Amino acid sequence: MQVSPAPSPHEAAAIAAAVQALFSARGGVDADPRPAAYRSAWRRAAIREGVGLPTDDTRSR
Numbered sequence: 001m002q003v004s005p006a007p008s009p010h011e012a013a014a015i016a017a018a019v020q021a022l023f024s025a026r027g028g029v030d031a032d033p034r035p036a037a038y039r040s041a042w043r044r045a046a047i048r049e050g051v052g053l054p055t056d057d058t059r060s061r
Contacts, residue, residue: 007015032039045055
């Protein structure tokens with residue numbers, strides 16, 4: 001990442017710490033970017049129920 005004008009070493013450390021804290025709070029760089037409500041198991045079950053599918057993700061074999 002480039003920041004202009006160039007920050008002082010102290011400012012650069014603060015920026016790096018803030019970015020790291022943001023990534024850590026979201027579960028890392030590869031974390032699901034969707035809001036929590038869109039990752040909800042309850043939401044998935046409701047959508048499946050709405051289209052007539054079983055509400056659980058388990059499949060009989």
